[in-house]
Amino acid sequence: MISIRNVSLTYPNGVRALDNVTLEIAKGDFLFLVGSSGTGKSSLLKLLYHDAIPSHGEIVVDGIRVDKLRGARVASLRRHLGVIFQDFKLLNDKTVWENVAFAMHVTGAHTREIERQVPRTLDLVGLAHKSRMFPNELSGGEQQRTAIARAIVNNPKLLLCDEPTGNLDPENTAEIMDLLLRINTKGTTVVVATHNQSVVDRMRKRVVRLEDGRIFTDEERGFYYLGLGQGQVLSG
């Protein structure tokens, strides 16, 4: 599904965010990216949805050389993957329904299709009853579920999550992670960059640890802190 080969990323201001990173993610995987702030987790995700372009190396997502994409092809890539963020990135002057439908409108989807797909997706994330509310009338967890609905409404093969629970209390965090897991079991590959130890330790999924822009460890059923898991693979 995702193949990152010898990728380095240096920002225009000279900061070296990633240093010769190589990573393979299989279709249907659920993967955590962990590491302290500024170790390149967000940068790695940005490369996957072409919000940053590697200075070196190549990135293949679902058979497409993402680092080579330009213009309308970038837009096309983003329609086939979903992204969610710590700050939700919802449009505050649009209702829940409109925020989700928006992602379909930009793809040029037919109105009938939008009217069929949006309620289904809102149902899946448990927000069908709040579809007419505006983001600032919702709790943080509900806002993030709206963002997830928007991310998955086009049935992406890949869902990228950058600190999805960073602004949420433990209860909402658990709900969001359950939702991500459910989406994953339907076949969508999910990559989650997180600081949240309890989330990582509870789920026992693959954990890739970044340190100073390099992959430090890559564990099959890992924990947040190094050395607690089994099947540890040192790489990078």
Place this chain on the structure above:
Amino acid sequence: MDWGKVKFFLGEVGRNFTRNAGMQATAIGTVAVTVVLLGLFLFVRLTLAGVGDRLLKQIEISVYFHTTATAAQENHLRDVLRADNRVAAFTFVPKAEGLKQLRRQTQGSIDVSILTQNPLPDKFRVRVTDPSEVAAVADALRGQPGVANVVYGKTIVGRLLQLGVVLRRVSIVLIVALLFVASIIISNTIRLTVFARRREIAIMQLVGATATYVRMPFVCEGVLHGLVGSLVALAILGIGKAALWSKLALALPWLELNSAHVALLPIALQLLAVGVAIGALSSWFSIGRYLRA
């Protein structure tokens, strides 16, 4: 046709247009002021050009024959004039007719009857189609057999033609400068609205909107600015004309004569087109820098 899509798009444009009233007013106001200035300027230019044109059209070449010129020579010149497509019209004035005209012009202040014989030569009065060719035509006629002298208002033709050239150059410079300043002001205004909505633009691109898709509502907004601004300007110009015209015409009688030739509808349409173009182009360019990828 997917009406849902149309509704969505118009909704987006409408929402943006009504959201930031101050910003919209600035953009519309700039278009309006520009178009008013442009309209006034075009009107003045066309009026002045009309004055020049009318004066030039009255320019006439007089071709005088030697008193000894033969009928054959005169007929030859007639053929030459007929063959020359720069010549719009010509009339032959035999010397007897010339004397009559002289008599009429002097209206008895000079007693022409003391003349024992007619001292006037035969002549042709020639008008040309294009005033800038007066000199060339006159020179060509000067060499014809039997022709004694060719006379036209040389200095005035030169000056009027020069005036036309200067007027054209000045107006091109002024129009370009005016449009340049207007588009800078409008792009800056729109840049502010784009800046206020950069988050929204980023989100649109994040969920896979193409650059064109993001641009379209802004460009439509620009077109609306242009349209509304020019309509306001045309209204101002129209009211201004209605209110001031009769007074102005009294003060400057020649203006009324010459401005009657200026067709107002094409100018109005041109102004409208210019306004819309300024609006559309400035928003097209000002959003460019917020579109990555």
